[in-house]
Amino acid sequence: MSFAELWESLLPIGRDPGTGGYRRFSWTAADAECRAWFIRAASERGLPVTPDKNGNLWAWWDTQATSPNAPPTSSAPPTSSAPPTSSANREILGYFGAGGAIAVGSHLDSVPDGGAFDGPLGVVSAFAAIDLLRERGFVPARPIVVAAFSEEEGARFGVACLGSRLLTGAMRPDAARELRDDSGITLAEAMAAAGHDPGLLGEDDELLSRLAVFVELHVEQGRALVDKDAAIGIAAGIWPHGRWRLDFTGKPDHAGTARLADRHDPMLPYAVAVLAARRVASDYGTRATFGKVLAEPGAANAVGSVVRAWLDARAPDEEALQRTVATIRSEVELVCAEHGVTFRLRRESVTPVVEFDAGLRDQMAAVLAARGIKAPVLPTQAGHDAGILAARLPTAMIFVRNPTGVSHAPDEHAESSDCEAGVAALAAILEDLASS
Amino acid sequence: MSFAELWESLLPIGRDPGTGGYRRFSWTAADAECRAWFIRAASERGLPVTPDKNGNLWAWWDTQATSPNAPPTSSAPPTSSAPPTSSANREILGYFGAGGAIAVGSHLDSVPDGGAFDGPLGVVSAFAAIDLLRERGFVPARPIVVAAFSEEEGARFGVACLGSRLLTGAMRPDAARELRDDSGITLAEAMAAAGHDPGLLGEDDELLSRLAVFVELHVEQGRALVDKDAAIGIAAGIWPHGRWRLDFTGKPDHAGTARLADRHDPMLPYAVAVLAARRVASDYGTRATFGKVLAEPGAANAVGSVVRAWLDARAPDEEALQRTVATIRSEVELVCAEHGVTFRLRRESVTPVVEFDAGLRDQMAAVLAARGIKAPVLPTQAGHDAGILAARLPTAMIFVRNPTGVSHAPDEHAESSDCEAGVAALAAILEDLASS
Numbered sequence: 001m002s003f004a005e006l007w008e009s010l011l012p013i014g015r016d017p018g019t020g021g022y023r024r025f026s027w028t029a030a031d032a033e034c035r036a037w038f039i040r041a042a043s044e045r046g047l048p049v050t051p052d053k054n055g056n057l058w059a060w061w062d063t064q065a066t067s068p069n070a071p072p073t074s075s076a077p078p079t080s081s082a083p084p085t086s087s088a089n090r091e092i093l094g095y096f097g098a099g100g101a102i103a104v105g106s107h108l109d110s111v112p113d114g115g116a117f118d119g120p121l122g123v124v125s126a127f128a129a130i131d132l133l134r135e136r137g138f139v140p141a142r143p144i145v146v147a148a149f150s151e152e153e154g155a156r157f158g159v160a161c162l163g164s165r166l167l168t169g170a171m172r173p174d175a176a177r178e179l180r181d182d183s184g185i186t187l188a189e190a191m192a193a194a195g196h197d198p199g200l201l202g203e204d205d206e207l208l209s210r211l212a213v214f215v216e217l218h219v220e221q222g223r224a225l226v227d228k229d230a231a232i233g234i235a236a237g238i239w240p241h242g243r244w245r246l247d248f249t250g251k252p253d254h255a256g257t258a259r260l261a262d263r264h265d266p267m268l269p270y271a272v273a274v275l276a277a278r279r280v281a282s283d284y285g286t287r288a289t290f291g292k293v294l295a296e297p298g299a300a301n302a303v304g305s306v307v308r309a310w311l312d313a314r315a316p317d318e319e320a321l322q323r324t325v326a327t328i329r330s331e332v333e334l335v336c337a338e339h340g341v342t343f344r345l346r347r348e349s350v351t352p353v354v355e356f357d358a359g360l361r362d363q364m365a366a367v368l369a370a371r372g373i374k375a376p377v378l379p380t381q382a383g384h385d386a387g388i389l390a391a392r393l394p395t396a397m398i399f400v401r402n403p404t405g406v407s408h409a410p411d412e413h414a415e416s417s418d419c420e421a422g423v424a425a426l427a428a429i430l431e432d433l434a435s436s
Numbered sequence: 437m438s439f440a441e442l443w444e445s446l447l448p449i450g451r452d453p454g455t456g457g458y459r460r461f462s463w464t465a466a467d468a469e470c471r472a473w474f475i476r477a478a479s480e481r482g483l484p485v486t487p488d489k490n491g492n493l494w495a496w497w498d499t500q501a502t503s504p505n506a507p508p509t510s511s512a513p514p515t516s517s518a519p520p521t522s523s524a525n526r527e528i529l530g531y532f533g534a535g536g537a538i539a540v541g542s543h544l545d546s547v548p549d550g551g552a553f554d555g556p557l558g559v560v561s562a563f564a565a566i567d568l569l570r571e572r573g574f575v576p577a578r579p580i581v582v583a584a585f586s587e588e589e590g591a592r593f594g595v596a597c598l599g600s601r602l603l604t605g606a607m608r609p610d611a612a613r614e615l616r617d618d619s620g621i622t623l624a625e626a627m628a629a630a631g632h633d634p635g636l637l638g639e640d641d642e643l644l645s646r647l648a649v650f651v652e653l654h655v656e657q658g659r660a661l662v663d664k665d666a667a668i669g670i671a672a673g674i675w676p677h678g679r680w681r682l683d684f685t686g687k688p689d690h691a692g693t694a695r696l697a698d699r700h701d702p703m704l705p706y707a708v709a710v711l712a713a714r715r716v717a718s719d720y721g722t723r724a725t726f727g728k729v730l731a732e733p734g735a736a737n738a739v740g741s742v743v744r745a746w747l748d749a750r751a752p753d754e755e756a757l758q759r760t761v762a763t764i765r766s767e768v769e770l771v772c773a774e775h776g777v778t779f780r781l782r783r784e785s786v787t788p789v790v791e792f793d794a795g796l797r798d799q800m801a802a803v804l805a806a807r808g809i810k811a812p813v814l815p816t817q818a819g820h821d822a823g824i825l826a827a828r829l830p831t832a833m834i835f836v837r838n839p840t841g842v843s844h845a846p847d848e849h850a851e852s853s854d855c856e857a858g859v860a861a862l863a864a865i866l867e868d869l870a871s872s
Contacts, residue, residue: 021688021733112733113688113741155735221693241692243736252457252549252845255725255748256677256817257657260718262841267726271710274703282696289691290703292736293729297457297548299591300679300728300746302844305549310736312691381692405698408738409688 021113100212107152115412169203223405242350457549536648543588551848605639659841671833678786793830
């Protein structure tokens with residue numbers, strides 16, 4: 001099955017016919033279809049799938065595994081076109097231990113009305129890279145495992161990278177089980193309804209001990225590769241970033257009869273927060289965004305009782321991130337006091353700065369350079385499972401050029417030729433990493 | 437059945453157990469229960485109910501009607517404690533013709549998380565006033581009819597006083613049928629699903645020709661009666677007011693990777709609109725409120741694509757109302773241009789200034805004064821069906837004191853003794869108006 005066929009087979013799942021965007025939220029019907037697609041793709045390649053305790057999926061190409069679709073591999077010599085990179089330095093550099101699996105993949109869930117590429121491109125490319133390696137007759141000396149992480153976007157339960165946070169112990173299972181979606185359903189209820197035991201949630205050292213490295217391929221969420229005229233790039237690190245929930249509690253009243261001076265309107269300090277976020281981000285060279293707001297009770301002819309809003313903030317370093325949120329907070333607190341509105345700010349998730357493993361990054365750069373593949377090194381402002389996993393094992397990312405630069409929206413795009421370049425690069429890297 | 441029993445029987449319908457507020461939206465299950473309650477209350481009093489073409493309910497106490505619960509009225513003399521008011525002036529003053537019915541009532545629907553009194557108090561008081569008149573052995577010389585108007589709040593389909601607007605021809609039936617609720621269901625679909633033919637919608641001159649006047653009793657939505665130390669008041673007029681929908685269309689993007697300068701974030705001009713509304717209302721002595729906002733797609737980690745918001749504006753006169761909206765609009769247009777956000781403002785409903793019928797108001801004031809009932813005359817900023825019907829027949833309103841002044845919220849309240857005073861006043865007025 002070609003990359004294009006595999007890609008096309010995933011494309012209709014969870015797509016909103018109105019917007020053309022995706023609504024693949026965890027533990028919904030669309031999510032179940034994505035999981036079934038993953039199991040089918042793995043099964044067509046003879047890769048057994050094991051869901052982990054946290055709802056992430058793993059498709060294993062074990063060193064003993066047979067492939068129904070690939071040519072017999074025992075007798076075929078490697079046909080890699082580039083000189084084999086020395087992998088002797090690995091143990092010396094110490095960036096991964098002997099025998100562990102090479103994990104590769106991304107996620108299948110989406111933001112509301114998200115694009116087709118954010119997440120799925122990494123999973124499809126992983127399967128396609130395995131196909132390419134098998135066509136070449138490559139026999140891995142270590143297992144290669146394709147991962148699809150659960151709730152990476154946090155679109156349903158509010159915590160980004162939830163699956164990898166639980167796996168690595170960055171999120172407590174008790175707190176996770178109690179997370180609620182917008183209709184009040186807990187993660188525990190949603191998982192149970194989807195047939196997954198929420199009692200299993202939690203850190204999984206056994207699984208982590210079987211992994212040597214994790215490489216995530218992802219569509220670029222900006223235009224740096226366009227500017228650099230390169231189809232692919234390698235990630236340097238991830239800006240520290242987080243999500244804060246702001247609750248403004250006022251007093252519901254009649255929009256006509258309540259005098260302005262008697263009002264406790266929670267919409268007013270919310271509006272101040274939106275404008276403060278933009279100004280502060282501009283002043284500090286950071287990012288601060290309000291994309292989600294819920295007004296209660298939400299009547300056009302009533303002063304609201306509560307406004308709930310979510311602040312997404314990101315910065316080049318952690319001091320700038322904290323300063324961004326603190327400045328917005330103090331400005332909002334002043335206005336809330338003025339209007340008699342109760343204000344509460346809660347941190348929902350924060351991811352510290354991530355510098356991807358330098359040894360692994362250099363190794364990947366060397367592999368690609370040896371094949372003549374241009375792959376500049378870039379920072380990113382977006383969180384990823386590779387960033388969470390970096391706390392427990394060497395991780396790396398490959399970006400694929402996005403001509404629009406747009407992400408988390410239907411315009412998100414990557415040209416087929418660039419996707420193929422991504423698969424070729426990933427295959428080269430897997431071949432190198434799994435060769436001994 | 438006492439006022440209290442009648443009131444208690446309505447109280448549980450459509451109440452949200454979490455907030456204690458009401459969610460009686462038109463053509464929903466809660467609305468059907470309210471309608472069933474109305475039919476039961478009427479039937480217990482031997483008042484036949486006729487729904488009109490627009491979904492409003494009418495319970496008729498015809499001059500020939502018998503009452504199963506009241507004592508025989510043919511032999512009992514009127515027991516009214518006040519001297520009968522001369523009604524000879526009516527025809528001379530010309531404020532209503534001979535023989536037409538005295539309509540009385542209000543509505544049963546609510547805003548989201550509304551209070552128990554806004555609407556229902558007028559309907560319950562109308563039935564209770566009839567009970568009081570029958571206990572006294574009053575025999576009406578004209579029909580008295582209790583009305584419950586449909587979708588007064590506009591909470592589901594966005595147009596306030598929809599039932600009375602359709603009845604009087606202030607709203608075109610074609611446009612009404614196409615109104616949609618937040619989940620995209622049209623009024624026509626919702627009515628049909630509730631067993632009401634939407635093809636019947638439209639102006640109803642035959643019904644209007646049978647009505648002489650309409651008197652609406654309503655909980656006060658402010659604290660003027662508290663300040664004046666009076667249990668009830670009479671309405672002078674209604675401020676002109678309306679509802680405008682603002683659509684801000686930007687460009688969805690990633691909250692981390694999209695540079696601030698590249699964004700077209702619709703949340704920013706929305707925030708400017710919220711703050712402008714408050715400032716302009718304060719400057720002009722008007723009211724301007726945003727209580728409802730919907731952000732699409734509503735992801736915490738994405739710059740939004742569209743923000744839809746509703747502006748409620750009210751003013752002492754129409755020039756001030758137009759000036760309020762125009763000033764907000766021009767300020768918002770500037771900011772939208774700056775951010776590359778498309779802006780559209782649409783008028784959803786506007787109700788011109790209403791001065792209630794002076795003859796009817798003076799007559800009511802004389803009736804109450806003759807009985808020693810204090811009833812100051814007050815303006816109001818709230819729209820009512822009595823304001824819409826004023827275009828077609830003499831209308832009037834009685835307000836009942838609200839100790840909190842809060843309305844459109846669970847804290848909305850009226851003391852039992854004030855409610856009883858409202859019923860007594862309404863009975864005195866009906867007795868006077870229906871006596872010849």
